[in-house]
Amino acid sequence: MVIELTALAENLIVGLLMGSFYALMAVGLSLMFSVMRIVNFAHGEFYALGGYILYYLTTLFGLNNFLALPLVMAGMFAIGLTVERLLLRPLLVEALGGEYAIITTFGISLFIVNFAIAFFGPEYKTPPSFVPIFRISLGTLYVSGDRVLVSLIAAGILLATCLIIYKTRIGLAMRATAQNRDGAMLCGIEVFKTNMTATGLAAMLAGAAGALLSPIMLLFPEAGSIPATKSYVVIALGGMGSLPGAIIGSIVLGVVESLGTVLLSAAYRDAYSFLVLITVLLLRPQGIFGVKVREV
Amino acid sequence: MSSKGGIGAKTLYIIVGLVAVLVIAVGVAYYLSLPPAGQEVQVIKIGGVGPLSAPGASIQGVELKKGIEIAVELINQEGGLLGKKVELVFEDTQGTPEKGTTAMEKLIMQDKVPIVVGEYHSSVFLAEMEVARKYGIPIIDASAWSSTIRTKQYREVFATAPCTALNAEHEAKFIVASGFKNVLILAEDTDYGIDMARDLTSALRRLGFNGSVVTEIVSRTAKDFTPTLLKYKNLPTPPDIIVLPATPPAGFLIIKQAYEIGLVPEIALAYEVTGAGDRYTELWPAVGDGGKYLVYFTPYSPRITLTSLGDKVREIYKSRYGAEPTYIVFNGFDAAWAALHAIKKAGSTTPSALIKALETLDIMGTRGVIKFSNATSPAYYYHQWLEVPVLTCQYKEVNQAPTESDIIYPPEFATGTLVKP
Numbered sequence: 001m002v003i004e005l006t007a008l009a010e011n012l013i014v015g016l017l018m019g020s021f022y023a024l025m026a027v028g029l030s031l032m033f034s035v036m037r038i039v040n041f042a043h044g045e046f047y048a049l050g051g052y053i054l055y056y057l058t059t060l061f062g063l064n065n066f067l068a069l070p071l072v073m074a075g076m077f078a079i080g081l082t083v084e085r086l087l088l089r090p091l092l093v094e095a096l097g098g099e100y101a102i103i104t105t106f107g108i109s110l111f112i113v114n115f116a117i118a119f120f121g122p123e124y125k126t127p128p129s130f131v132p133i134f135r136i137s138l139g140t141l142y143v144s145g146d147r148v149l150v151s152l153i154a155a156g157i158l159l160a161t162c163l164i165i166y167k168t169r170i171g172l173a174m175r176a177t178a179q180n181r182d183g184a185m186l187c188g189i190e191v192f193k194t195n196m197t198a199t200g201l202a203a204m205l206a207g208a209a210g211a212l213l214s215p216i217m218l219l220f221p222e223a224g225s226i227p228a229t230k231s232y233v234v235i236a237l238g239g240m241g242s243l244p245g246a247i248i249g250s251i252v253l254g255v256v257e258s259l260g261t262v263l264l265s266a267a268y269r270d271a272y273s274f275l276v277l278i279t280v281l282l283l284r285p286q287g288i289f290g291v292k293v294r295e296v
Numbered sequence: 297m298s299s300k301g302g303i304g305a306k307t308l309y310i311i312v313g314l315v316a317v318l319v320i321a322v323g324v325a326y327y328l329s330l331p332p333a334g335q336e337v338q339v340i341k342i343g344g345v346g347p348l349s350a351p352g353a354s355i356q357g358v359e360l361k362k363g364i365e366i367a368v369e370l371i372n373q374e375g376g377l378l379g380k381k382v383e384l385v386f387e388d389t390q391g392t393p394e395k396g397t398t399a400m401e402k403l404i405m406q407d408k409v410p411i412v413v414g415e416y417h418s419s420v421f422l423a424e425m426e427v428a429r430k431y432g433i434p435i436i437d438a439s440a441w442s443s444t445i446r447t448k449q450y451r452e453v454f455a456t457a458p459c460t461a462l463n464a465e466h467e468a469k470f471i472v473a474s475g476f477k478n479v480l481i482l483a484e485d486t487d488y489g490i491d492m493a494r495d496l497t498s499a500l501r502r503l504g505f506n507g508s509v510v511t512e513i514v515s516r517t518a519k520d521f522t523p524t525l526l527k528y529k530n531l532p533t534p535p536d537i538i539v540l541p542a543t544p545p546a547g548f549l550i551i552k553q554a555y556e557i558g559l560v561p562e563i564a565l566a567y568e569v570t571g572a573g574d575r576y577t578e579l580w581p582a583v584g585d586g587g588k589y590l591v592y593f594t595p596y597s598p599r600i601t602l603t604s605l606g607d608k609v610r611e612i613y614k615s616r617y618g619a620e621p622t623y624i625v626f627n628g629f630d631a632a633w634a635a636l637h638a639i640k641k642a643g644s645t646t647p648s649a650l651i652k653a654l655e656t657l658d659i660m661g662t663r664g665v666i667k668f669s670n671a672t673s674p675a676y677y678y679h680q681w682l683e684v685p686v687l688t689c690q691y692k693e694v695n696q697a698p699t700e701s702d703i704i705y706p707p708e709f710a711t712g713t714l715v716k717p
Contacts, residue, residue: 007530010557014522117350124545126581137558144522144556216552217519218545218582226517261523267485267513269523 239290352391363628
């Protein structure tokens with residue numbers, strides 16, 4: 001099948017846009033893993049929760065999406081802090097290990113899904129769009145204008161997150177904790193406070209992704225499961241705990257899925273990401289940006 | 297011997313004694329509730345099955361039950377059957393085959409029903425019909441659409457609901473009559489989507505359609521379908537109609553994204569998921585302007601001309617529940633109506649007599665005369681009500697209600713014509 005240049009360009013753009021959404025999810029997941037060594041299985045549900053908060057702020061209170069978004073992020077940050085303080089910290093204090101954290105985050109995931117079914121209903125909801133649907137046409141090439149705008153907002157949030165991590169004291173504390181938890185404590189870093197901030201930031205990013213994407217991708221209680229699955233692929237692809245790896249991994253994933261669909265078949269769209277993941281892991285088991293760790 | 301802090305022998309005897317008294321009391325109460333020997337039961341029970349709670353589609357299950365209840369109520373107002381009142385025993389199958397099997401066993405073995413009607417989920421009906429077959433009890437499929445239910449050709453199984461192959465036949469007729477030449481079927485990767493694509497393709501071929509028919513399977517769980525849609529938009533000869541057997545949210549997302557990339561409304565889009573197109577309170581917020589000119593298929597439209605019985609059912613439903621009945625209410629009613637009239641026709645509640653009565657039944661339902669076909673080819677015709685209406689409708693305005701959208705096919709029900717922008 002001969003693919004025209006226009007089709008290739010359009011799909012490349014679509015892939016890049018999707019990559020920016022995946023990155024928003026994956027960076028939060030990666031941040032939490034690097035700082036706390038916990039894989040958060042409720043990350044997808046934080047996404048859905050962000051979408052629901054936006055939905056009710058805009059439909060019940062009539063807020064504009066642009067005003068509602070910072071409130072969603074603030075709300076999700078607070079939820080993240082609460083989850084860390086009440087549910088995750090006791091595990092770390094008691095040094096109960098990763099398997100307890102897996103069970104706990106899995107429990108949080110089930111709780112949020114069932115809470116959403118009971119209180120928000122199982123049906124699909126569509127929050128109002130950030131801007132009305134419009135098309136950007138560049139000759140014969142069409143791009144969805146509202147998606148471009150939303151992905152620009154996503155890029156802005158990612159940039160702000162990177163600035164927090166690389167240019168602030170709390171960011172320094174997070175990086176230090178990620179590098180060596182005991183060393184960070186010896187240097188006077190309040191590790192639990194750092195954990196709390198990392199969980200808050202992770203929940204905030206997932207919530208922002210949900211708020212930005214739910215007007216485009218619809219909202220329902222299990223809406224976060226697919227974005228979360230992609231995020232797990234992304235952080236393994238980019239290197240566990242690596243933020244640049246999460247961003248690059250997301251873009252690679254978005255583009256591979258998009259081009260795979262058009263060049264091969266749409267039926268195996270979800271398989272392409274795993275194919276890339278397997279290839280990368282065979283050639284570079286630590287992921288694209290991961291570093292080999294030797295423990296003695 | 298009792299240990300310190302454990303239960304003493306005396307306490308144990310008291311507990312055992314209380315349990316024994318309780319068991320005897322329950323047994324006596326049950327015995328007293330039984331009709332005296334020799335006294336004939338003064339009601340005829342019919343069984344109902346459907347999902348009334350999660351994980352089943354409980355909203356649809358409740359509507360189905362309401363339709364069946366209205367049928368039983370009307371027959372009782374006419375004096376019942378064989379000189380007895382009719383009682384509905386309805387079991388919640390929760391959308392799971394295991395619950396469906398248990399419900400059927402209970403209805404047949406404990407409640408002794410001679411006939412069962414209902415169900416919404418095909419997977420559950422497929423399990424239920426096995427139980428019906430085991431006991432030789434007739435069962436009427438009210439709203440489960442899998443063609444496999446019909447193609448198994450069980451003598452005990454009848455269907456007033458349309459099946460996917462029958463829908464495909466209707467859709468193929470609409471496509472041919474509307475003059476489309478290049479058909480793209482975007483089907484979800486489930487039994488439903490894949491079967492529908494296959495059935496539609498073969499129905500088109502049977503009708504002598506000589507245009508192109510392409511099927512693309514898409515992931516039901518995907519959220520971004522633009523790469524797939526762009527592939528067809530950029531073809532030298534793009535399709536002139538896209539048929540979409542993809543349940544929500546995937547189906548709604550495809551409609552929305554097809555509009556975003558400029559594929560529709562220039563190319564006609566027919567939403568195949570029969571009945572989902574008229575779930576307009578969910579559809580419109582999800583698809584926005586992409587829904588203008590959307591073609592959809594439904595077994596019922598408020599603009600359809602009902603039979604006098606149908607009008608009566610509609611009025612009862614509206615006055616009781618304050619809303620327009622959905623197609624599921626009529627599906628439930630017609631299935632129960634057929635079952636009740638089979639008992640009347642057979643003059644008995646013997647299952648074999650009921651099966652014979654159903655095979656030759658000819659009664660007026662809500663949307664036409666209910667007759668079950670005895671043809672065995674094509675296989676899905678067997679024991680199927682072939683004339684059950686399947687309507688093609690079109691939204692011509694954004695946010696249009698199904699009550700205002702035109703029926704554009706078949707001609708005998710049409711209130712308008714297909715608009716191609």
